[in-house]
Amino acid sequence: MKLVIDEERCKGCNLCTMVCPYRIFRPGTRANRKGILVPELDRPERCTNCRLNRLYGRTLCGICQLTCPDQAISWVDEKPYEPVRMEVEY
Amino acid sequence: MTFETWLRADRLPHIWCSGCSNGTILNCTLTAVDDLGLDPDRTVFVGGIGCSSRSVGYVATDSLHTTHGRALAFATGVKLADPTLNVLVFTGDGDLAAIGGNHFIHSCRRNIDLTVVCMNNLIYGMTGGQGSPTTPPGALSTTTPYGASEPAFDLAQLAVAAGANYVARWTSYHVRELERAIRAGIETPGLSFIEVRASCPTNYGRRNRLRDVTDQIEIFRTRSMLKAKYDRLVAAGSPVPPDAIVVGEFVRRANPVMGVPP
Numbered sequence: 001m002k003l004v005i006d007e008e009r010c011k012g013c014n015l016c017t018m019v020c021p022y023r024i025f026r027p028g029t030r031a032n033r034k035g036i037l038v039p040e041l042d043r044p045e046r047c048t049n050c051r052l053n054r055l056y057g058r059t060l061c062g063i064c065q066l067t068c069p070d071q072a073i074s075w076v077d078e079k080p081y082e083p084v085r086m087e088v089e090y
Numbered sequence: 091m092t093f094e095t096w097l098r099a100d101r102l103p104h105i106w107c108s109g110c111s112n113g114t115i116l117n118c119t120l121t122a123v124d125d126l127g128l129d130p131d132r133t134v135f136v137g138g139i140g141c142s143s144r145s146v147g148y149v150a151t152d153s154l155h156t157t158h159g160r161a162l163a164f165a166t167g168v169k170l171a172d173p174t175l176n177v178l179v180f181t182g183d184g185d186l187a188a189i190g191g192n193h194f195i196h197s198c199r200r201n202i203d204l205t206v207v208c209m210n211n212l213i214y215g216m217t218g219g220q221g222s223p224t225t226p227p228g229a230l231s232t233t234t235p236y237g238a239s240e241p242a243f244d245l246a247q248l249a250v251a252a253g254a255n256y257v258a259r260w261t262s263y264h265v266r267e268l269e270r271a272i273r274a275g276i277e278t279p280g281l282s283f284i285e286v287r288a289s290c291p292t293n294y295g296r297r298n299r300l301r302d303v304t305d306q307i308e309i310f311r312t313r314s315m316l317k318a319k320y321d322r323l324v325a326a327g328s329p330v331p332p333d334a335i336v337v338g339e340f341v342r343r344a345n346p347v348m349g350v351p352p
């Protein structure tokens with residue numbers, strides 16, 4: 001699962017930056033089309049729900065989603081991780 | 091399923107200000123009804139007038155946006171007309187305790203089977219920040235420019251004294267606890283009253299040196315005191331911080347109720 005913020009709904013209140021135990025949400029710095037500083041995601045793959053939702057078959061943690069007053073936080077399906085072999089020549 | 095399925099997505103984004111707690115409380119309430127597996131076709135939301143009461147307009151079930159202060163009167167009518175419906179009420183401190191004060195105490199007295207979620211932001215938000223019956227002494231509002239001089243209502247204690255079967259208080263910071271309390275409220279027959287301390291950054295925060303959206307939430311986080319601890323302090327005669335917000339379950343009892351199917 002991948003954590004996403006809906007830019008059409010977010011009003012930039014920064015409450016998500018306050019509640020996430022991993023501090024995944026960082027206050028935004030660039031204004032979007034509506035002039036809102038949408039928070040930036042710092043390594044969102046650390047999120048409990050991103051990692052374990054599949055395994056447990058339910059939402060885990062989810063505090064940011066419950067807290068977000070603008071219903072802007074959700075998770076979208078992601079293609080399963082495919083290992084890629086890379087060879088680096090020196 | 092999540093609370094998203096209970097929302098009228100076409101109405102979003104909603105009208106509330108950035109960081110207003112009403113959205114959080116709406117999420118928690120809809121998560122509670124979703125977790126309980128209530129049937130959206132058999133669930134009705136009723137609200138009065140105010141920013142908080144507007145919540146009903148964002149719910150995908152049947153909902154009534156009624157007149158100021160009369161949400162409980164309308165909800166009583168709905169419940170008595172068809173006691174098999176699940177009826178939830180969204181209201182604000184002004185709507186519930188000022189103009190609707192009598193409906194509030196008498197609904198508790200009758201113990202009618204409703205779940206009432208009061209978004210108590212200590213002010214009249216929608217009309218521009220006038221003082222309400224829950225504005226704490228000293229707080230600034232447009233009608234108390236030198237600081238409120240009257241004592242404030244404790245809504246949870248009022249509901250307990252008036253006879254409600256389930257009473258709890260949480261804040262919009264305590265999202266999980268709040269969701270659990272609303273679930274318990276829906277499951278308890280009789281009137282269930284859940285007071286939620288809510289932030290109003292625009293009209294309360296701005297006038298009371300809580301300018302940032304996160305300031306009021308920080309107060310909820312740091313000044314909340316569990317009911318059990320509060321009771322312990324009182325029993326021991328120890329001092330209780332005057333600005334403590336007592337949170338937790340106040341009462342859960344099985345007094346005779348009105349409006350449940352025979």
Ligand SMILES: Cc1ncc(C[n+]2csc(CCOP(=O)(O)OP(=O)(O)O)c2C)c(N)n1
Pocket residue numbers: 139140141142143158181182183184185186209211213214215216217222
């Ligand atoms: C009969 C009547 N009187 C007054 C008003 C004006 N009015 C609209 S909302 C409101 C206050 C709402 O305050 P509250 O219930 O605390 O809700 P909030 O906006 O703070 O969420 C008032 C007085 C009205 N709409 N109808």
Ligand code: SF4
Pocket residue numbers: 005009010011012013014015016017038039067068069070071072073
């Ligand atoms: S809590 Fe929601 S609305 Fe507020 S900044 Fe975060 S994503 Fe945006």
Ligand code: SF4
Pocket residue numbers: 003019020021022023024046047048049050060061062063064065
């Ligand atoms: S679900 Fe929990 S861990 Fe994941 S981003 Fe939200 S608050 Fe952080």
Ligand code: SF4
Pocket residue numbers: 105106107109110111112141142211215216289290291292293294
């Ligand atoms: S005025 Fe206050 S209660 Fe109304 S939407 Fe704005 S922040 Fe929320």
